[in-house]
Amino acid sequence: MCGIVGYVGKQKASAIILEGLKRLEYRGYDSAGVCIVQGGRLEVAKKVGRVEGLSKEAARHHFVGTTGIGHTRWATHGGVTDANAHPHVSSDGRIALIHNGVIENFAKIKTFLSGKGYTFKSETDTEVLCNLIAYHFAKEPQENDGQNRFLESVRKTLRHVEGTYGIAVLCLDFPDQIVAARKASPLILGVGDGEYILASDASALISRTQNVVYLKDGEIVHITPTTFSITTLDQEDVSPVVDKITWTIEDAELNGYAHFMEKEIFEQPQALENSMRGRFSEDGSTALFGGLNITAAEFRQIDRFMFCACGSAWHACLVAEHLIERFARVPVEVDYASEFRYRNSPLDRDTLFFVVSQSGETIDTLAAMREAKRKGYRVLAINNVVGSTIAREADGGVYQHVGPEIGVASTKAFTSQLLIGAMIALYVARQRDMSFSDGVQYVEALKSAPNLVRRALEQAPRIKEIAKRYSHYNDFLFLGRLSLFPIALEGALKLKEISYIHAEGYPAAEMKHGPIALISENCPSVFFVPKGEIFNKVVSSMQEIKARKGPVIAIVTEGCELPPGLADDVITIPECHEAVLPIVASVPVQLLSYYIAVERKCDVDKPRNLAKSVTVE
Ligand code: F6R
Numbered sequence: 059m060c061g062i063v064g065y066v067g068k069q070k071a072s073a074i075i076l077e078g079l080k081r082l083e084y085r086g087y088d089s090a091g092v093c094i095v096q097g098g099r100l101e102v103a104k105k106v107g108r109v110e111g112l113s114k115e116a117a118r119h120h121f122v123g124t125t126g127i128g129h130t131r132w133a134t135h136g137g138v139t140d141a142n143a144h145p146h147v148s149s150d151g152r153i154a155l156i157h158n159g160v161i162e163n164f165a166k167i168k169t170f171l172s173g174k175g176y177t178f179k180s181e182t183d184t185e186v187l188c189n190l191i192a193y194h195f196a197k198e199p200q201e202n203d204g205q206n207r208f209l210e211s212v213r214k215t216l217r218h219v220e221g222t223y224g225i226a227v228l229c230l231d232f233p234d235q236i237v238a239a240r241k242a243s244p245l246i247l248g249v250g251d252g253e254y255i256l257a258s259d260a261s262a263l264i265s266r267t268q269n270v271v272y273l274k275d276g277e278i279v280h281i282t283p284t285t286f287s288i289t290t291l292d293q294e295d296v297s298p299v300v301d302k303i304t305w306t307i308e309d310a311e312l313n314g315y316a317h318f319m320e321k322e323i324f325e326q327p328q329a330l331e332n333s334m335r336g337r338f339s340e341d342g343s344t345a346l347f348g349g350l351n352i353t354a355a356e357f358r359q360i361d362r363f364m365f366c367a368c369g370s371a372w373h374a375c376l377v378a379e380h381l382i383e384r385f386a387r388v389p390v391e392v393d394y395a396s397e398f399r400y401r402n403s404p405l406d407r408d409t410l411f412f413v414v415s416q417s418g419e420t421i422d423t424l425a426a427m428r429e430a431k432r433k434g435y436r437v438l439a440i441n442n443v444v445g446s447t448i449a450r451e452a453d454g455g456v457y458q459h460v461g462p463e464i465g466v467a468s469t470k471a472f473t474s475q476l477l478i479g480a481m482i483a484l485y486v487a488r489q490r491d492m493s494f495s496d497g498v499q500y501v502e503a504l505k506s507a508p509n510l511v512r513r514a515l516e517q518a519p520r521i522k523e524i525a526k527r528y529s530h531y532n533d534f535l536f537l538g539r540l541s542l543f544p545i546a547l548e549g550a551l552k553l554k555e556i557s558y559i560h561a562e563g564y565p566a567a568e569m570k571h572g573p574i575a576l577i578s579e580n581c582p583s584v585f586f587v588p589k590g591e592i593f594n595k596v597v598s599s600m601q602e603i604k605a606r607k608g609p610v611i612a613i614v615t616e617g618c619e620l621p622p623g624l625a626d627d628v629i630t631i632p633e634c635h636e637a638v639l640p641i642v643a644s645v646p647v648q649l650l651s652y653y654i655a656v657e658r659k660c661d662v663d664k665p666r667n668l669a670k671s672v673t674v675e
Contacts, residue, residue, distance in 0.1 A: 059084055059086050059132040059136075059158060059557070059669040059671060059672055059673045060085060060086045060129060060130060060131055060132050060158035060159075060223055060224075060243075060258070060669075061078075061079060061082025061083065061085040061086055061130040061257075061258050061259075061262065062127070062129055062156050062157075062158055062225075062226055062245065062256065062257060062258040063075045063078035063079055063082065063127065063128045063129075063255070063256065063258075063262050063263075064080075064126070064127045064128075064156075064226040064236045064238060064254075064255070064256035064257075064281070065124075065125065065126055065127075065253065065255055065256075065668060066122055066124070066170055066234060066235065066236055066253065066254045066256070066281045066283055067124060067250065067252060067253025067254065067255075067283065068120065068252055068253065069124060069253065069597040070091055070122055070123070070124065070604045071094055071121070071124050071126035071281060072094050072116055072121035074118075074122075074255065074266065075092050075126050075127070075128035076092065076109065076112065076116060076128065077265065077535075078109075078128065078255065078262035078263060078541050079092070079109045079112070079128045079129070079130050079262070079265075080109045080132055080256065080266075081261045081262050081310060081525035082257065082259065082261065082262045082462055083130050083259060083664065084275060084318075084465070084663060084664060084669070084670040085111075085130060085132065085259070085668045085669050085670050085671060086130045086132030086134070087108055087130055087664050088106065088107075088131055088132060088138040089104065089105060089106045089107065089130075089131045089138055089139075089140070089142070089143035089144075089459075090104065090105065090107070090108065090109045090112040090128070090129065090130045090135050090143065091103060091104025091105065091112065091128065091129055091131075091143045091144050091145050091148075091152040091156075092104070092112065092116055092121075092126060092127070092128040092129075092145070093121075093126055093127050093145035093147070093156075093192060093228060093520055094121045094122075094123040094125070094126035095123045095125045095126065095228055095230065095233040095234070096121065096122055096123035097353050098230070099143075099151075099221075099230070100147050100151065100152075100153075100228055101119055101121065101123070102137070102147060102154065102232055102388055103115045103116045103118070103119050103282065104140060104143040104144065104145065104174050105142065105143065106138055106139060106140055107388075108184070108664075109130060112638075117633075120533070121145055121147055124132055124234070125228065125233060125234045125235070125236065126228070127154065127155075127156045127226045127227075127228055127236065127256075128145075128156070129143075129145060129156035129157075129321075129383065130381050131143055131144055133182075133326050133670040134182030134183075134268075134674055135164070135181060135182050135183045136180055137159070137180045137544060138668070139180075140529075141179050141180045141181075142181055144156045144157060144182075144184055144315040144489070145187045145228075146179075146180060146182065146184050147188065148188050148191065148192030149176045149177040149178070149189060149192070149344060150176075150192050151191050151227060152195060152196075152230045152665060153186045153188055153189075153191045153192040153195060153224060153227060153228070153230075153667075155184060155188035155191065155222070155227050155228075156184075156225065156226050157183075157184040157223055157225045157298065157465070158185060158223070158224040158225075158243040158244075158258055158487075158673060159184060159221060159222035159223040159225075159241070159242065159243045159673065159674065160221045160222055160223060160674050161183035161184070161186060161187050161219055161220070161221040161346075161403035162220045162221035162223075162674070163218075163219065163220040163380065163531070164183035164186040164187070165222070166409055167186050167187075167190055168186045170292050171186065171189050171190060171193060173536070174193060174597065175576065175660075176189040176193065179386055179389075179407065181424075182384050186481070187215065187223070187225070188227075190215045190218065191211050191212055191227060191233065191442065191598060192211075192244050193215075194210075194212075194214040194215050194310035195208065195211035195229065195231075196208065196632070197211075198210055198211050198214075199629070202264055204440075207231075207232075208227075208229045208231070208232045208235060208280075209237050209280045209289075209498075209671055211269040212227055212237045212239060212278060213278055213289075213291060215340065216239055216241075216278070216291055216423075217291060221241075221242050222238065222241055222242035222243055222421070222452075222673070223242075223243055224238075224240045224241075224243030224244060224245045224258055224445065225227055225239055225240075225366045226238040226245075226256055228660055229414065231245065233354060234282065234283050235276060235280065235282050236254075236256060236280075236281045236282060237279070237280050237281075238256050238273075238278070238279050238281070239273075239278040239279070240273050240274070240275060240276075240277065240556075241275050241276060241671070242287065242421060242424065242447070242544065242558050242675065243258070243419075243448060243673050244258050244259060244273060244419045244446065244671075245257075245273045245279075246259065246260055246263065246271070246272055246273065246397075246445070246491075247270065247271040247281070247286060247298075248260075248266060248267045248269065248270050249270065249271065249286075249300055250263075250265035250266045250267040250269070251267070253266065254278075254281045254286055254300055254315050255267065255662070256281070259443070260303050260443075260462070261310045261462055261464065264303060264305070264307050264310060265307045266304050266531070267302075268303040268306070268397045269300050269301075269302060270300070270301055270302075270303055270361060270445070271286075271288070271298045271299065271300055271301070272299075272301065272445040272450070273288070273486075274296075274450070274534070275447070275460070276290050276291050277289070277290055277296055278290070278291065280593040281659065283490065286298070287318040288347065291408060298509070300637075301444075301655075302445075304444065305461050309461045309462055311622075312501055314566060316654075316656070317465060317652075317662045317663050318464040318465035318663045319327065319461075319465035319466075319469060319556070319648075319652055319662050319663055320662075321465075321651075322463055322464070322465050322469045322470045322653060323469045323470070323645070323648050323652060324468050324515060325460075325461070325516070326469065326508075326515070326645070327405075327462070327507065327508035327509070327510050327511050327512045327515075328508070329459075329470040329471075329473070329474050330462035330473065330474060330507050330508045330511060330641070331508050332459040332460060333422055333458050333459055333473075333474040333477050333478060334477060334504060334505070334507075335408050335459070335480065336522055336597075337342060338501050338504075338505075340490075341494075341498075342498050342501050343396075343488060343494050343497035343498045343501060343509065344484055344488040344497050344501070345481035345482070345484045345485040345488075345501075345504075347456050347485070348440060348490060349454050349455055349456065349457070350437075350454045350455070350456070352410075352438070352453075353452030354434065354452060354489065354605075357407055357410075357429050357489060358489045358490075359408055359488070360388065360389070360407045360408055360409070360410040361388065361406060361408045361409075362389050362391070362405075362408065362409045362410075363379075363382060363389075363390045363391070363409065363410050363411075363412060363432070363486075364370055364390075364391050364392075364393070364398075364405065364410070364435075365378060365379065365390065365391070365392045365393070365410050365412045365413075365414065366393050366394070366395040366398050366407050366412070366413050366414075366427070366430075367392075367394075367395055367413060367414040367420075367423055367480055368394060368395050368396060368415075368420050368427040368474075368672065369468070369551065370416075370467075370468040370471075370472045370548055370551060371414040371415055371420075371423070371468070371472070371475060372392065372394055372395075372414075372524060373472070373544040373545070373547050373551070374414055374478070374479055374544070374645060375392040375412070375414055375477035376392055376479075376543045376544035376547070377414075377476050377479055377480075377541050377545070377640045378390070378392075378476075378479030378482060378483065378539060378541070379392050379472070379652050380413075380541045381392075381479060381480050381483035381541065381636075381637055382479075382482065382483040382486055382487075383485065383486040384470065384483075384636070385483050385492060385500075385637075386483055386486035386487035386489075386491075386492070387487075387490065387491060388486055389591075390414075390419050391403075391424075394422075395413065395423040395425070395426035395427075396422035396426075396642050396675075397424040398426045398429070398430075398603075399425045399426045399429045405433070407437065408436075408439065409435060410436060411427070411430045411436065411437040411438065411623055412437070412438050412440060412482075413426060413427045413437060413438075413439050413440070413441075413448060413452065414439075414440040414442075414475055414479075414559045415439065415441050415443070415446075415448050415492055416439075416442045416443070416458070416463055416471035416475070416549060416666060417441075417442070417446060417670065417671035418439070418441040418443045418446020418447060418448035418449050419443070419447055419671045419673050420444070420671065420672050420673070421450070421672065421673050421674060421675050422672070422675065423448060424447055424448055424451070425675070426449060427439070427451065427452065428451070430454075430513060435567075436453045436454075437452050437453055437457070438452055438453060438454050438455045438600075439452035439454075439455035439558075439634060440455060440456050440457075440458065440475055440478050440479070441455060441457060441458065442458040442459075442460055442463065442471050442474070456476065456482075457472075457473060458474040458479075460474045461548055464663065464664045464668075464670070465555075465662070466555070466663060466664060466665055466668050466670050467552055467555055467556050467651070467662075467665070469648050470642075471472070471643045472644065473511070473645075475645050476641045476644070477507060477638050477641060478503065478564055480504060480637040480638070480641075481504065483570045484497065484500050484501070484504070484637070485639065489502075489661070490590070499635070500635065500637060502635060503634065503635030503637055504635075504639050505636045506634070506638065506640050507634075507642070509633040510631075510632045510634050510638060510642045511629075511640075511641065511642060511645055513632045513671050514631045514632065514642050514646065515644075515645060515648070515649075517630070517631070517646060518649055519624050520629065521629060521650050521653060522649070524611065524627050524629070524650065524653075524655055525649075525652075525653030525654045525656075525657055526653070527627075528582055528611070528650075528654060529653075529654045530610075531555075531559065531580065531581070531582050532559055532560060532580070532596075533559070533560045533561070533576065533580065533581040533582075534550065534551040534553055534559055534561040534562075534565040534581065534582055534583070535550075535558070535561070535562055535563075535564060535566070535573060535576065535577075535581065535582070535583040536550040536553075536561060536562070536564070536567070536583075536584045536585065536586070536647065537563070537564055537566040537569065537583055537585050537586070537596075538563075538566060538585070538586035538643075539565055539566050539567065539585065539592050539595070540592065540598060541587065541636065541640045542586040542639065542640060542643055543563070543564075543565045543566075543645055544640065545586060545640050545643050545647065546564065546565075546566075546584075546586060547563035548563070548564035548644060549561070549563060549584060549644075549647030549651065550563035550646065550650060551560050551563070551648070552647060552652075553647075553654065553655075555652040555668060556651055556652070556655040556660055556665050557651060557655035557656075557658050557660050558652045558660065558665075558666070559654070559658075560604075565586065566586075566595070566596050566599040567595065567599060569599055569603070570602060572607070574602065574603075577603055577606040577607075577608040578606065578607060578608065579607045579608070579609065579657060581601075581609075582608065582609040582610070582626075583603050583608050583609070583610050583611070583640045584611045584647065584650070585599070585600055585603075585611070585612045585613065585625070586608035586613050586643055587600070587609060587612050587613065587614045587615075587618060587620065588614070588615045588618070588633075588639060588643070589615045589617060589618050589633055593618065597620065597621065599622065600612065600620075600624050600625065601621075601624065604623075604624055608629075609626050610624065610625045610626050611625065611626065611627045611628075611629065611650075612624070612625035612627070612628050612629070613629045613631060613643060613646050614628055614629070614630055614631070614633070615630070615631055615633040615639075615648070616630055616631070616632055616633045617633060629646045629650075630664075631643060631645070633644060638660060659666075
């Protein structure tokens with residue numbers, strides 16, 4: 059949530075910051091702003107709306123300065139107004155600040171500062187933080203050498219702050235420097251050729267450098283035109299580690315697609331290949347993971363798994379639960395990360411924890427992980443963004459390697475999480491009762507997933523045509539059973555988040571216990587109808603809907619014969635192994651949601667009220 063960019067170098071800062079903000083817009087898009095040091099002032103342009111609007115506003119300021127900061131906002135404290143947009147400038151005009159996070163004790167600090175004569179133009183906690191830095195800066199002894207005076211005022215301020223933050227600060231007295239810090243909000247320093255770019259994620263700086271330093275919680279970076287240094291809140295020096303980002307700017311471009319969501323749906327075959335590359339044993343009977351940091355013998359001792367995540371990642375956990383219990387016969391519990399951290403659920407001693415997060419920055423998932431670790435559990439992470447907080451704090455884990463996911467609605471990261479969950483199920487199963495030949499068959503099935511997804515994607519024109527006919531409905535049900543129940547939940551989530559249509563996912567047989575009351579000719583149902591033991595049961599549920607005039611879209615596996623007239627529209631996906639079915643079945647509901655949202659002229663990649671990475675509680 060909220061995107062942060064900062065620049066110190068020789069180029070015009072505003073152009074670089076605006077380009078970065080454009081790429082970060084998926085983190086928050088209710089307002090945007092930029093502050094450049096020039097002409098002896100902290101010159102600010104900010105505006106409600108998208109970065110495009112800010113660019114026009116910025117043009118009027120004729121920015122030429124080479125140091126600056128910029129922000130895209132996802133409102134927490136205070137409504138969506140120009141005044142509440144970042145950057146904020148202290149009432150003495152000396153400090154400018156951008157902030158991602160929430161300052162919990164801002165009211166107390168505001169009262170204190172008001173008593174000292176500081177004034178406020180906005181309702182934000184950020185402006186309070188900004189003035190507190192100004193207060194400490196004014197108090198810092200003048201004889202402190204320049205760098206330290208600025209740095210120490212930020213450090214002192216942060217010691218008084220409760221809450222979370224990723225911040226970047228400018229100071230009028232040190233016009234070519236930035237001080238930035240983080241606590242539970244991501245911040246990366248790009249080390250370029252004679253320039254430094256600060257950003258809340260790599261997509262904002264990848265066009266200028268692939269060399270980055272991932273800042274850790276409690277670290278403060280001080281950037282000058284020639285160098286940077288990192289220290290902690292306790293003034294300890296930190297030796298920076300410069301990492302290399304493995305993807306390039308092309309990966310973060312639309313490359314001819316209308317939306318990132320569309321691009322990412324069609325990238326899934328390749329993404330799945332990347333997620334499983336090098337992760338099968340030589341004998342082809344099980345999965346292998348390099349970074350679990352837990353031996354096979356230790357893994358075998360685990361008698362229960364606990365999975366925590368949010369949103370789509372939580373749906374992926376439900377599928378993992380189904381597959382691990384089905385194939386490995388080990389009990390699994392899945393919890394919303396946001397619930398787990400407060401629920402104090404009883405846990406067995408030999409429980410292994412997994413957290414699943416595309417971004418690796420979701421605050422609830424991070425907090426759940428920290429709580430599990432505090433209780434002494436080993437936590438492994440399934441995560442896409444390399445160097446993310448969750449990846450760094452986990453005891454081990456599996457990187458998804460699907461490249462940047464920019465569309466707010468998760469697609470390729472979700473199916474890759476399904477794949478990795480299926481691989482973990484295989485790994486655990488092969489350590490227990492699964493035979494060698496069943497393992498080989500399972501591995502072959504997983505290897506076929508990219509091609510099966512390719513074939514499911516061939517249905518796109520047909521699904522587009524169906525979407526046109528269904529886009530006017532305001533309510534949908536998604537119904538599936540067993541491993542496809544979580545995909546029903548995912549289908550409903552995809553539809554509601556990008557097209558604002560009310561949609562619910564249910565196990566198909568639960569219909570008659572309540573949701574069937576919703577059925578009429580105005581409420582279509584999307585059924586997953588795979589071949590197999592529950593085929594006839596699902597068909598019965600469809601009959602119940604049809605008897606009440608509900609329109610039915612059936613997603614069937616090849617070779618399924620539905621009774622005539624039962625479905626109004628049929629989408630066929632390839633028949634596949636149980637471990638791969640949830641992956642392949644996700645494709646039609648992703649496409650259906652996408653095309654319906656496009657038909658309704660919704661902003662697919664930036665749905666209202668949402669942000670890609672939820673870094674506030
Ligand atoms: C839905 C979606 C969200 C995320 C959730 C967790 O399309 O993208 O529900 O799945 O916010 O995000 P991560 O995986 O980054 O922890």
